[in-house]
Amino acid sequence: MKKVPVAMSNVTKVFGKGPEEVRAVDGFTHQFEAGRLTTLLGPSGCGKTTALRCLAGFYQPEEGNIMIDGKRVNEVPPNNRPTGTVFQSYALFPHMTVFQNVAYGLKIAKVPELEIKKKVAEGLELLQLTGMEDRSPDQLSGGQQQRVAIARVLVNEPEVLLFDEPLSNLDAKLRVYMRGEIRNLQERLGITTIYVTHDQEEAMSISDTMLVMNHGRIEQVGSPMDIYRKPATEFVAEFIGMTNFLQGVVKDVGHGSAGIYMYDTVVEVQTDAVRRIGEEVTIVARPEALRFSNGKASSIRGTIQHLFFLGSLARYEIAVGDGDTIILDDPNPEKLLSRGNTVHIEVVPHSVYLLDRGGFNTISD
Ligand SMILES: Nc1ncnc2c1ncn2[C@@H]1O[C@H](COP(=O)(O)OP(=O)(O)OP(=O)(O)O)[C@@H](O)[C@H]1O
Numbered sequence: 001m002k003k004v005p006v007a008m009s010n011v012t013k014v015f016g017k018g019p020e021e022v023r024a025v026d027g028f029t030h031q032f033e034a035g036r037l038t039t040l041l042g043p044s045g046c047g048k049t050t051a052l053r054c055l056a057g058f059y060q061p062e063e064g065n066i067m068i069d070g071k072r073v074n075e076v077p078p079n080n081r082p083t084g085t086v087f088q089s090y091a092l093f094p095h096m097t098v099f100q101n102v103a104y105g106l107k108i109a110k111v112p113e114l115e116i117k118k119k120v121a122e123g124l125e126l127l128q129l130t131g132m133e134d135r136s137p138d139q140l141s142g143g144q145q146q147r148v149a150i151a152r153v154l155v156n157e158p159e160v161l162l163f164d165e166p167l168s169n170l171d172a173k174l175r176v177y178m179r180g181e182i183r184n185l186q187e188r189l190g191i192t193t194i195y196v197t198h199d200q201e202e203a204m205s206i207s208d209t210m211l212v213m214n215h216g217r218i219e220q221v222g223s224p225m226d227i228y229r230k231p232a233t234e235f236v237a238e239f240i241g242m243t244n245f246l247q248g249v250v251k252d253v254g255h256g257s258a259g260i261y262m263y264d265t266v267v268e269v270q271t272d273a274v275r276r277i278g279e280e281v282t283i284v285a286r287p288e289a290l291r292f293s294n295g296k297a298s299s300i301r302g303t304i305q306h307l308f309f310l311g312s313l314a315r316y317e318i319a320v321g322d323g324d325t326i327i328l329d330d331p332n333p334e335k336l337l338s339r340g341n342t343v344h345i346e347v348v349p350h351s352v353y354l355l356d357r358g359g360f361n362t363i364s365d
């Protein structure tokens with residue numbers, strides 16, 4: 001399969017006029033890697049669907065360029081773009097059989113009958129739908145319907161695959177299964193794929209690259225690991241999973257580490273970033289980046305407020321300082337602590353990240 005690069009540069013799509021104006025996509029610039037899967041992730045209304053529709057040609061942006069395989073396609077109508085879109089709603093034709101649904105695009109393109117048969121058979125096999133040719137969509141499960149929708153797009157041999165929340169109508173278990181299937185297929189075909197979702201776990205599990213969007217703009221680009229471990233902004237940190245933001249002041253700076261003063265103690269944190277004494281920082285600590293210590297001097301004292309046993313881990317809400325709460329995950333717990341217990345919390349080495357909070361605010365001592 002040809003690996004086709006896709007680029008959007010400074011793309012802006014505006015809806016409405018005057019006070020009603022919404023900049024749904026605002027100066028969107030990104031080069032999508034050829035042959036890879038990139039997700040657009042972000043909260044409802046952040047512009048994911050609009051960005052995808054600009055790529056597919058359903059919307060004309062007011063500004064910017066959309067390039068597919070090095071060619072500007074802004075003025076090219078959707079049916080003449082080398083893209084194939086899978087929608088959340090599947091959009092299958094209810095009165096047609098599986099075969100007819102998958103064959104539809106080829107028929108429109110006046111592909112000879114024999115070739116249609118061959119291509120549809122291949123498409124159905126790829127999506128494990130062989131034998132279901134004569135069923136109608138209402139005789140299929142949600143997952144099977146979704147696979148028909150994908151097969152219908154693939155038989156047209158698009159060079160770029162676009163998905164808009166393709167799994168949100170499925171139940172949780174099937175969603176996890178189908179996202180694996182989509183990822184396998186994408187890797188096998190090596191097709192440039194852009195996948196819209198608001199589900200951060202889904203995005204992390206299938207992406208080569210993630211774009212986190214907010215208010216029509218890209219907030220951060222990175223691998224799933226980077227986005228999770230090194231969120232560039234509080235928005236990203238907050239959006240991607242459960243996060244503690246611990247405010248502190250740099251007290252001492254060592255080689256690859258710093259002592260951060262917070263909650264009446266100095267917490268040692270591994271960090272490569274050069275830090276100055278007196279700088280105010282926010283430690284971004286995932287619940288699994290904190291653990292109980294046995295009352296060591298450099299640990300934060302707190303009181304257990306709530307406990308949730310989640311099978312593979314126990315999640316604690318711990319009151320610290322003056323009304324703050326820290327979330328801590330204790331993996332594979334041997335025993336559970338109780339509400340009201342006093343605990344000491346330390347940072348798991350190499351697992352937290354420092355966010356800058358304003359400029360340098362050096363205290364001379
Ligand atoms: N056709 C339209 N006319 C007017 N405003 C629109 C239109 N389509 C989208 N918008 C607005 O543009 C913004 C972005 O919408 P978009 O559908 O791209 O968001 P989204 O990230 O896909 O959200 P969701 O996760 O809910 O699907 C929203 O404020 C929305 O109200």
Ligand SMILES: [Mg+2]
Binds near residue numbers: 049
């Ligand atoms: Mg959407």
